[in-house]
Amino acid sequence: MANVLHIVVCAGIVPDPLQTLEPITTPTGPGLKNEMVLPAVLDPWAASALYEAAALAAKNPGSKLWLVSLGPKAKLQQVMMTIAQRVAFELVPIDGPIGGFPDAHATAAVLAEAIAAIPGLDRTKCLLFGGWESASRGAGVTLQLIGERLGIIDQFQGVDQIELHDDGSFEVLERVEGGKHQVSVCAAAPAVLGWATGNLAEPRNNPQVGMANMRTLMPALQKAKATKLEANGLSYVSASLPKQQRTTRVEKNMTPDEIATELVAWIGAE
Amino acid sequence: MSAEENVPEIDRPSMEVDIACAGFGPAMGGFLTTLTQAWTENPADPAFESKVMPGMPLQVLCYERADDIAAGVSGVVTQGRSLRASFPELNPAEIPMAVPVKSERIMYLLDPIGASRRSALLRFGDSLLRLGGRFVGVKDYAFTLPWTPAFLNKHGGLILGIGQFNQWVGSQLMASGLVQIWPGSPVATPLFSGEKVEGIRLADQGVDKSGTPSDGFMAGMDVRAALTVVGDGPVGAVGQALDQQLGMPADHHRREWALGMKFVIELPEDTKLEPGTVWHSFGYPEPEIFGFLYVHPERLVSVGIFVPSWLSDPSRTAYRYLQHYIQHPALWPYLKNGTLRSWGAKSLEESGLHGEPFLTGNGFARIGEGSGSTNMLTNSGVDEAWATGSQLGEAVIELLRAQKPFTQENLAATYEKKRRSSWVEHGAQQAQNSRNGFQDGLVKGMIGMALVGLTKGKFSLHTKIPPAHQQIAPSAAGVSPGRVAGLAQAAAGGRPLHDALLSERGWPEIAFDGKLLVTQQDALLMGGKVQAMAGFADHVRFRDTALCATCLHKTCVAMCSGQAITHGPDGVPLFEREKCVHCGACLWNCGQAPSGDQANVAFSAGAGGLHSVEN
Numbered sequence: 053m054a055n056v057l058h059i060v061v062c063a064g065i066v067p068d069p070l071q072t073l074e075p076i077t078t079p080t081g082p083g084l085k086n087e088m089v090l091p092a093v094l095d096p097w098a099a100s101a102l103y104e105a106a107a108l109a110a111k112n113p114g115s116k117l118w119l120v121s122l123g124p125k126a127k128l129q130q131v132m133m134t135i136a137q138r139v140a141f142e143l144v145p146i147d148g149p150i151g152g153f154p155d156a157h158a159t160a161a162v163l164a165e166a167i168a169a170i171p172g173l174d175r176t177k178c179l180l181f182g183g184w185e186s187a188s189r190g191a192g193v194t195l196q197l198i199g200e201r202l203g204i205i206d207q208f209q210g211v212d213q214i215e216l217h218d219d220g221s222f223e224v225l226e227r228v229e230g231g232k233h234q235v236s237v238c239a240a241a242p243a244v245l246g247w248a249t250g251n252l253a254e255p256r257n258n259p260q261v262g263m264a265n266m267r268t269l270m271p272a273l274q275k276a277k278a279t280k281l282e283a284n285g286l287s288y289v290s291a292s293l294p295k296q297q298r299t300t301r302v303e304k305n306m307t308p309d310e311i312a313t314e315l316v317a318w319i320g321a322e
Numbered sequence: 323m324s325a326e327e328n329v330p331e332i333d334r335p336s337m338e339v340d341i342a343c344a345g346f347g348p349a350m351g352g353f354l355t356t357l358t359q360a361w362t363e364n365p366a367d368p369a370f371e372s373k374v375m376p377g378m379p380l381q382v383l384c385y386e387r388a389d390d391i392a393a394g395v396s397g398v399v400t401q402g403r404s405l406r407a408s409f410p411e412l413n414p415a416e417i418p419m420a421v422p423v424k425s426e427r428i429m430y431l432l433d434p435i436g437a438s439r440r441s442a443l444l445r446f447g448d449s450l451l452r453l454g455g456r457f458v459g460v461k462d463y464a465f466t467l468p469w470t471p472a473f474l475n476k477h478g479g480l481i482l483g484i485g486q487f488n489q490w491v492g493s494q495l496m497a498s499g500l501v502q503i504w505p506g507s508p509v510a511t512p513l514f515s516g517e518k519v520e521g522i523r524l525a526d527q528g529v530d531k532s533g534t535p536s537d538g539f540m541a542g543m544d545v546r547a548a549l550t551v552v553g554d555g556p557v558g559a560v561g562q563a564l565d566q567q568l569g570m571p572a573d574h575h576r577r578e579w580a581l582g583m584k585f586v587i588e589l590p591e592d593t594k595l596e597p598g599t600v601w602h603s604f605g606y607p608e609p610e611i612f613g614f615l616y617v618h619p620e621r622l623v624s625v626g627i628f629v630p631s632w633l634s635d636p637s638r639t640a641y642r643y644l645q646h647y648i649q650h651p652a653l654w655p656y657l658k659n660g661t662l663r664s665w666g667a668k669s670l671e672e673s674g675l676h677g678e679p680f681l682t683g684n685g686f687a688r689i690g691e692g693s694g695s696t697n698m699l700t701n702s703g704v705d706e707a708w709a710t711g712s713q714l715g716e717a718v719i720e721l722l723r724a725q726k727p728f729t730q731e732n733l734a735a736t737y738e739k740k741r742r743s744s745w746v747e748h749g750a751q752q753a754q755n756s757r758n759g760f761q762d763g764l765v766k767g768m769i770g771m772a773l774v775g776l777t778k779g780k781f782s783l784h785t786k787i788p789p790a791h792q793q794i795a796p797s798a799a800g801v802s803p804g805r806v807a808g809l810a811q812a813a814a815g816g817r818p819l820h821d822a823l824l825s826e827r828g829w830p831e832i833a834f835d836g837k838l839l840v841t842q843q844d845a846l847l848m849g850g851k852v853q854a855m856a857g858f859a860d861h862v863r864f865r866d867t868a869l870c871a872t873c874l875h876k877t878c879v880a881m882c883s884g885q886a887i888t889h890g891p892d893g894v895p896l897f898e899r900e901k902c903v904h905c906g907a908c909l910w911n912c913g914q915a916p917s918g919d920q921a922n923v924a925f926s927a928g929a930g931g932l933h934s935v936e937n
Contacts, residue, residue, distance in 0.1 A: 068390070070851035070933040072663055086620075089418040089486065091392045091935050126493045133496065134390070137504055256527040256540040256857065257507055259383070260337055270499045 055220050057115040057241065058174050059105040060167050061141070062182040062195060063098030065123040065131045066152070067091070069187050075291050081283075082153045082291035092127045092150075094135050097183025101247035103255055105181050106139035108214065118173070120166055122146040122159065125276050132269055137262035138255040143269050144170060145276040152188030153288065158281040160197030167202060175202065177241050184209045184246030189291075199244035206243040208236060212250055334523070334541045338374040341718070342522050342547035343384035344509040345554030346391050348484070349690025350384060351491040352708035353551055355408050356715025357382065358498040369722040370500075373548065379500055380722075383545060385507040385524060387554070387904065387927060389855065392489035392935045393505075396668060397584055397616050397624025399423060399600050400702060401479040403745075404709035417490045419483035419618040419936065424598030426470045426477060431606035431613070431650055432463040437828040438608050439635060441763055464603070464652035473699050473775040476600060481616045483586070483624065484704065485937040506855065508927035510542055511563045512550060512686065519686035521546035522560060525858060525927045531899070533859035549728040550686040551714065552693075553707075556671030557906030559927035561679070561692040568680050575919060577631070577787045578672040578698075578757060579910040583640040583883060584614075584626025585648065586664035586936045587657055587838065593621055595656050602701075607646045607829075608633060609764035612701075615653065622663065622936070625653065628670065629881070631790050631910055632761045636875040637805055637827060638794070638911060639820030640667060640883060641842045645832050646824075649839075662838050664936035665845045667883035669906040674698045675754040676787075681741070682733035689714050695746060699753035699775055706746045713740040752779030759783040761793070791915040794877050809876065813889045818842060819880045842885050846901060852884060854900045854930025861928025862887065862908055867894045869914045869922050878923055881911040904931040 067073060067090040074085040084090070094102065102119060109115040118141060121128055125147040132143065146166055148154075167173070167180070180202065182195040199207050210227035217223070220240045225233040227248050303311065343350055361370045361379065372378045406412055414420040432448050433440065440448065451460050459465055470477075495501045508525040521544060528539035554560050556576075570576075589595060599617040606613070610633040615625045627647050629640045648657050671677055671691055678694030681687065689695070689710040696703035717736035718728075726732045741747055752774065759770030762785070770783035787793075808822040820842075825831060832839055846852045864870045871893035879887050879895055886901035887908055912921035 068933065068935070070853070071935055086418065089935065091390045091489065126497070129496050130390075130489070130493060133503060134505060137507070253538060254855075256538060257504070257524075258540065259385075259504065259507070259524065259543045259545060260335065262502070262504055263337065263381075263383075266502055270496075273497075274499065 055112050055115075055216055056177060057109060057112050057179055058177040059109055059115065059179045059181060060118045060120060060170070060173070061098065061102045061105050062120050062163055062180070062198060063102055064095045064186065064188065065092040065121060065127055065150070066095045066186065066188040068093050073293060075293055082288050083151050087150055088124065088127070092123070092131050094131055095183050095186050095188065097185045097187075097247060097249070099135070100250040100252070101181040101183055101245070102135070102139060102141070103252045104214070104247060104250045105179075106141070106255070107252055108216070112216065116172070117141045118144050118170055120144040120146070120163055122148045122163060122279070124148070124150050125273060128276070129273055132265075132273070136265040136269055137257040137259060140261050140264055143272045145273050146279050147276040148279045149281060152186060152190070153291070154281040155284045155286040156191035156194045157197060158284055160194050160201060162279050162281060163194070164198045164201035167198070175242055178204070179241050180204060180244045182246055184211070184248055195244060195246045202242075204242045204244050206238050207246075208243065209246040210248045211245045212248050214245065332541055334544050336544040336546060338546045339381040339383045340372050340374055340547060341380065341382045341549045341551060342545045343382070343551040343553065344522055344560040345552070345558055346384050346386040346488065346492065346503055346505070347553060347555060347690060347707065348487070348704045349693075349695070349707035349711040350551065350553040351488065351495070352404065352408065352711025353553065353689060353715045354382070354384065354495050354501050354711075355491065356712045357718065358495055358500045359408070360715075360719050361500050362498055369719065382501045384501065384503045385509050385522065385545070386503060386505045387508040387929060388931055389506045389929065389933060390935070391492040391503060391505050392485045393932050393937070396484040396582065396704070396937065397586065397614075397618075397626065398482050398484060398704045399476045399479060399614075399616050400482065400705045401476055402705060404705050404712060405480070408708070408712060414480055417482065418486040419622060420487065421481050421597045421617075421619050423476050423479045423481060423600055424596060426475065426600045427602070428467040428470055428474065429464045429601060429603040429652060430467070431603050431652060432460070432465070433606055434463045434651055435646070435830060437830075438606060440609055441765070443763075443765055444609055447765075462651040462655070464650070471772070471775055474602065474701065481598065481600065481618060482704070483618060483936060485935050489935070506929055508858070508929050509554065509560050510927045512552070512560050513544055513546065514567060517568060518684040519550045519564075521550055525929070527857045529857065529859050531860045538857065548685065549718065552686055552688045553690045553711065554692060556691050557669055557909055557925055558692055561688065562925070564683075564686070564688070565679055568683065570679055574676060574678055575787075575789070576671060576673050576677040577790050577793075577919070578677070579631040579790060580628040580670045580672050581640050581667060581881065581883065581905060581907045582626060582628050582670050583644050583667040584624050584665070585644065585662055587623050587625060587660040588663050589621040589623055589656070590659040591621070593656065595623060603652075604764070606650055607643045610760065611643060611647070613647050623657070623660075625657065630672070630760070631793050634793055634795065636794050636877050636880075636913065637808070637823040638877055638881045639824060640881065640907075641845070642820045642824045642829070642832070645839060646829060657838070660838050662840060662845065662848055664934040665848070666932050666934060666937040667903055667905040667907070669910065670703070671696060672698050672757065675750045681738050682730050684730045685728055687714050687733050687737055695750070697749045697753045699756035699771070700749065706749070709744065709746045710741060713737055713744060716740060754779070755782035758785040761785055761787060789915060789919045790910040791913050791921060794875060794911065794913045818885055819876065819889070823880055846884055851933035852901060852903055852931060853933060854902065854928070858899070858929045860897055860899050861904075861926045862897045862899075862902065863924045863926075864894060865922050865924055866914075866916055869916060870894045873914050875913040877911045877913050878908040881907045883907055899928065899930065902928070902931060904928065
């Protein structure tokens with residue numbers, strides 16, 4: 053028997069990780085050089101959550117899926133053109149600042165308020181999805197804070213799988229140490245699930261899905277309210293990218309074994 | 323041959339729109355901007371009501387192969403007259419990497435190494451310049467022309483990064499709400515009904531390398547439309563299919579090509595190069611190779627070369643030549659200590675009017691570079707491409723308002739008529755023979771170009787231009803010993819062919835610094851950020867592999883911009899989709915042409931490629 057679910061996916065946008073990212077200090081705090089110039093993508097962990105949510109909604113007819121995203125309207129629009137062909141959803145856009153450095157409490161407050169205002173959302177059927185990590189600066193608490201603000205007590209992080217039962221309960225696999233999963237059973241929605249990578253492949257582009265999404269997507273973007281996030285006294289001492297080393301050396305006379313040995317030594321020294 | 327041939331006959335999903343567009347570049351930007359501006363002025367205009375969704379605005383969908391509309395590649399300098407016509411209040415400061423042209427320079431570069439293939443006449447001229455030295459204006463092995471000929475002058479124009487420009491245009495278009503632009507969606511072919519085009523078919527997804535359905539197969543959708551706008555560039559699958567189905571107008575051929583390859587370099591903090599600086603060069607690294615340097619704001623510079631099809635030596639390459647080019651003494655003092663930010667390559671269709679296809683047909687119209695709009699005298703393409711798109715936009719609005727169907731007759735009476743009477747056509751007519759002579763060498767080519775430029779096309783040299791494959795090795799002398807050695811070395815040691823060939827020819831090895839001078843494979847990661855989404859078929863195939871096995875030139879391997887084509891064990895090249903930047907060089911660098919102008923390489927629609935936004 054299918055369960056009718058109301059799934060809300062919180063998904064931020066981040067600069068395409070393939071681009072050259074250079075941290076700088078802006079008047080409002082840490083940021084990336086030319087961040088508005090860089091093309092954005094849906095945060096990869098949140099994208100996994102979205103694809104899992106879409107698959108879950110498809111398996112449970114009558115379910116609804118909303119995508120709540122905060123970012124500059126122009127960037128949201130650009131990202132939607134990439135993902136809106138993949139899965140059907142209703143967009144709840146919030147026109148706000150870009151970057152991974154705003155205060156997580158302020159971000160959670162804005163997102164929770166937007167979710168609470170979604171017309172027709174039944175919180176008793178609500179599964180709140182998001183990524184448990186971020187390709188931008190991952191505060192690691194935003195999703196939990198949204199859940200708290202919405203009064204959702206059952207929360208899971210590092211989720212790779214959810215399996216719904218006929219009685220409305222569901223089983224969740226959460227990542228734990230050693231490559232293993234912790235199995236939990238939750239009696240019923242609502243719940244918060246912070247997704248790891250999940251098990252689904254990226255959906256194919258489907259033009260019909262894109263067309264259907266566009267009917268609600270562009271009007272929603274046009275109506276998106278500009279929102280300012282409070283700093284709440286947060287300041288950063290410094291910010292840096294993870295160390296990335298790249299060296300090019302041409303070796304003509306080394307054997308594969310010698311190259312492998314040197315690589316292992318180099319990795320071990322890191 | 324296409325990947326779709328491996329898919330059994332199936333009921334494909336289909337949807338109807340009003341206007342289907344293939345490819346998003348400057349030409350499509352011009353078309354869609356013209357359409358949306360007219361709609362925005364009066365959304366209640368009944369002409370803009372959808373026929374397929376009554377009560378809704380026109381359903382205009384544009385499908386782009388690249389994973390992002392910002393993944394276009396080209397650093398350009400343009401007079402920008404058509405852009406300014408569309409955006410009278412255009413402020414370059416709003417477009418990242420854009421800046422007005424402030425100064426221009428044309429340089430003839432001497433060969434400081436002595437490795438380039440120079441004719442006796444050119445060597446004699448070089449000797450005179452060297453003897454004259456500073457007295458005749460030679461500095462750093464470069465002779466700067468005392469003036470920029472009017473036909474090359476871009477003063478008052480703009481320097482643009484096309485990736486950024488496309489992104490800027492695209493975001494405005496999508497914000498209008500009239501237009502949908504879907505990246506990551508290669509268009510496989512037009513939908514023909516006889517000679518009428520009824521829309522487009524998207525590429526199949528969930529297929530293996532050969533195009534055979536595999537996990538998660540999703541048949542490419544048929545997007546049916548009353549009008550299909552074709553702007554998928556010079557090597558686009560839709561344009562190619564149209565040429566194949568309809569043929570070319572009498573005496574029209576696509577035989578002149580060039581590969582443009584460039585670096586975007588972040589200059590050192592103490593750089594003396596001012597934003598808006600434009601340098602053009604010729605003479606080095608080979609006499610046939612033209613070069614450019616455009617300075618963007620924020621210490622970014624686009625520097626690159628054009629390797630033309632008339633470089634008759636089968637030892638063609640672009641990447642290694644580009645590395646030698648930036649190290650020329652006239653450029654290197656400005657570029658050394660810089661950092662490679664981006665890299666990319668694309669084929670340029672340089673036949674001009676001689677390569678113009680049928681611009682219109684029942685249900686379709688062609689715009690942009692693939693429609694032969696590039697002006698080879700002024701070295702200008704973006705301005706012309708945008709103009710042709712705008713002209714089609716105006717024509718479509720006219721036809722919509724007159725409630726006339728998109729027949730060949732109506733499109734010719736509107737779009738073609740506008741184009742023929744515009745500056746694009748006048749320029750194209752002047753320029754049509756401007757490259758005559760280059761097939762016989764740089765000196766004759768420059769004379770021919772100057773003749774056309776100074777007489778505004780009234781006089782030109784007479785030349786018969788052979789098909790592209792015959793330009794690779796025009797003599798029957800076969801393959802040089804140096805090339806054979808290079809091939810053997812590359813095949814045995816896994817060394818990139820272009821590296822092996824140029825080293826054999828006496829070019830010094832590149833001293834990699836890991837920052838600006840890097841291997842071509844590193845450039846894929848550092849600059850191009852090349853990747854390809856899984857689930858699509860190989861878009862490069864070799865039609866007759868037996869022919870490949872006997873080919874001694876393997877120019878497709880040497881010229882491949884991303885080293886995506888490499889030696890195979892049996893002599894048949896191997897293709898790695900994940901490295902391909904979709905430049906299309908393999909299409910015109912195939913020395914084997916079993917049937918006339920058609921190469922033994924098939925280049926079809928594919929996803930992925932460059933992800934760099936700074937191109």
